[in-house]
Amino acid sequence: MDFKTEFKPLTVQPQEIEGKSFEMIDEEIGEHPFTEEQYPVVRRVIHASADFELGKSMLFHKDAITAGIQAIRSGKKVVADVQMVQVGVSKNRIEKYGGEVNVYISDDDVMKEAKRLNTTRAIISIRKAIKEADGGIYAIGNAPTALLELIRLVKEGEAKPGLVIGMPVGFVSAAESKEELAKLDIPFITNIGRKGGSTVTVAALNAISLLAEQV
Numbered sequence: 001m002d003f004k005t006e007f008k009p010l011t012v013q014p015q016e017i018e019g020k021s022f023e024m025i026d027e028e029i030g031e032h033p034f035t036e037e038q039y040p041v042v043r044r045v046i047h048a049s050a051d052f053e054l055g056k057s058m059l060f061h062k063d064a065i066t067a068g069i070q071a072i073r074s075g076k077k078v079v080a081d082v083q084m085v086q087v088g089v090s091k092n093r094i095e096k097y098g099g100e101v102n103v104y105i106s107d108d109d110v111m112k113e114a115k116r117l118n119t120t121r122a123i124i125s126i127r128k129a130i131k132e133a134d135g136g137i138y139a140i141g142n143a144p145t146a147l148l149e150l151i152r153l154v155k156e157g158e159a160k161p162g163l164v165i166g167m168p169v170g171f172v173s174a175a176e177s178k179e180e181l182a183k184l185d186i187p188f189i190t191n192i193g194r195k196g197g198s199t200v201t202v203a204a205l206n207a208i209s210l211l212a213e214q215v
Contacts (some may be wrong), residue, residue, distance in 0.1 A: 022049055032056060034118040036038075037065040041189065041207040048203035057192040059182050064163060067187035067207040068137060071162035075099045077136040078205070079129040081122060081168075082144040085139050088202035093209035099136075104128045105143075122146035137163045137208075141201030144173035151180050163187045165204050167196035 004102075023044050034042050038060050046055035075098030080086040086103045104110050104125035114121040122143035128179055129138070130153055138161050140147045149168045153159035165179045167190055168174045178190045189204055 001089065020204070023106050026051065029055070032203070034058075034060075037211075040066070040211060041204050043202045044203040044207040047116070048089055049197075050087070050197050051195065054191060054193075054195045056169060057195070059178075059188075059192065061184075061186065061188045064161060064187045064189050065208065065211065067167075068163040069212045072099060072209055072212040073097050074162075076162055076174070077102055077133040077134045079103070079126075079136055079138045081105065081125070081138075081140040081206045082142040082198060084198035085141050085176050085201055085205075086136075088198065088206075088208055090206050091148075093206075093213060102129070102133070123149045126153065127161075135162045137146060137161070137165065137205065139165045139201050139205050141165075141196060141198035142166050142171070144168045144170060144177040147177040147181060148173065151177070152183065154184060161186065165189045165201055165208075167191050167201045167204065169197035178208050 016191065022043060025043050029052060042055045042058050043056065045156040046052055072094060077088065077099055078094055078101040080089070080101060082105060083103055086101050087103050091101055105121045110121055110124045110128055114124045122145045124142055126149045128147050138150055147168055150164065152159070164181060164189060166178055168177060171194060174196065175194050178192065181188050181190050
């Protein structure tokens with residue numbers, strides 16, 4: 001192989017790169033079970049991860065897309081479990097309708113309470129979030145403990161999220177937390193297994209906000 005040969009990209013135009021990527025995804029994904037509403041979310045998750053297995057493992061509550069669009073267009077808050085999610089979200093599309101993207105995990109009161117109770121900041125941040133983001137979108141891509149706590153609070157009637165995008169990555173409780181989310185009769189977007197993460201959670205949320213603009 002001649003490593004001196006200069007590689008030339010197909011294009012350097014951002015929109016053309018994205019468009020070509022989507023074309024390649026559409027060609028390669030093959031048969032899939034997703035609806036016309038769900039597929040744009042799946043496609044952006046694959047685009048963000050280059051992982052068809054992850055994309056094909058996604059699960060949607062039947063009302064997930066509609067609920068997410070409604071939450072954004074109603075100006076509901078978005079709660080991120082970590083700053084990585086907050087930074088990646090296209091905030092202009094959220095703020096356009098009066099919403100905002102919040103993350104509580106590094107708040108002083110959350111850190112103090114987590115230390116006092118000897119538990120994770122992720123758990124305490126969710127307990128704080130439900131008091132401030134009724135009907136909002138919860139985007140959890142990093143902390144399975146945050147997702148499990150939100151599930152517990154939903155079951156107990158204390159939390160009423162508009163949509164839960166729960167796609168945490170990891171080995172400890174990640175797959176299990178998503179299995180529990182998929183059992184709830186509330187709008188959710190999740191995936192099967194250990195894969196996930198902040199990047200794909202952001203991709204799913206950004207896809208929903210794009211759909212909100214188009215409706």
